[in-house]
Ligand SMILES: C[C@H](O)CC(=O)C(=O)O
């Protein structure tokens with residue numbers, strides 16, 4: 478099984494969700510949380526990419542370069558990326574983004590218009606950036622045409638090419654056919670960016686991996702335009718369960734969501750209730766109705782609900798054994814105090 482590289486776009490696709498109002502503090506803190514969670518590539522900027530802050534797309538609270546600098550100040554390992562839509566973003570803007578700390582760029586074109594990105598890909602490669610060709614609205618053409626367009630990006634020098642499901646409109650069979658065709662015909666790695674509009678983001682991401690994609694996008698708590706992107710935390714949990722190699726850290730990704738992103742969203746008036754501990758039920762294989770019992774036991778004995786559920790999973794607890802959760806919490810609290 479090939480290693481999977483994680484791109485998190487909370488600070489770019491997620492920016493649509495907050496009408497591009499992330500603060501510099503959000504940028505720094507979320508980027509720091511994502512780096513701690515082992516994310517390989519962190520995308521940042523206006524939701525519509527570099528220089529997207531316009532009357533047409535909506536003005537951002539900060540310009541892209543300030544956001545990039547704020548995030549870059551927190552990073553030593555993760556690559557900071559920007560999105561560039563030719564016709565909106567320019568090579569000049571990309572140079573400024575690089576100065577501010579960007580190390581990678583995703584050149585985004587409509588799925589049948591890769592040639593719009595030729596100049597930008599070549600310029601970005603000359604600048605020494607890691608370059609991704611990002612073919613948007615991939616559901617709107619067939620596998621053959623998508624592959625022709627992807628081959629163009631490869632010929633311009635892109636390091637990776639994506640089939641981007643901008644409308645969240647692709648069914649698993651469509652993802653499989655398109656990614657398989659890219660994988661078969663390209664020499665460079667293939668990626669997938671899913672939207673959850675049909676509730677298929679995680680399963681389409683897995684289908685893409687099954688078909689050979691090794692670069693997969695997510696957002697913390699599944700933030701992102703429309704119904705959001707693949708939740709980064711769920712992706713990591715599922716990859717762990719399936720035994721894929723990757724650099725992500727599940728607990729740290731959950732922490733970045735719960736301790737950094739969600740409070741910031743709530744402060745902006747977007748009422749988000751975190752249910753990420755519920756994901757651990759599926760991760761550990763624990764009866765779903767145990768969640769509230771585990772939360773209460775965690776609070777009562779001052780231990781992490783995730784650790785209680787993980788241990789309940791290890792002990793193969795089943796319905797009727799709710800009392801085990803208290804027992805486990807007491808044991809964990811005792812271990813902690815030693
Ligand atoms: C400009 C879009 O938001 C890029 C993207 O994430 C997509 O097409 O999906």
Ligand SMILES: [Mn+2]
Nearest residue numbers: 490643670702
């Ligand atoms: Mn998107």
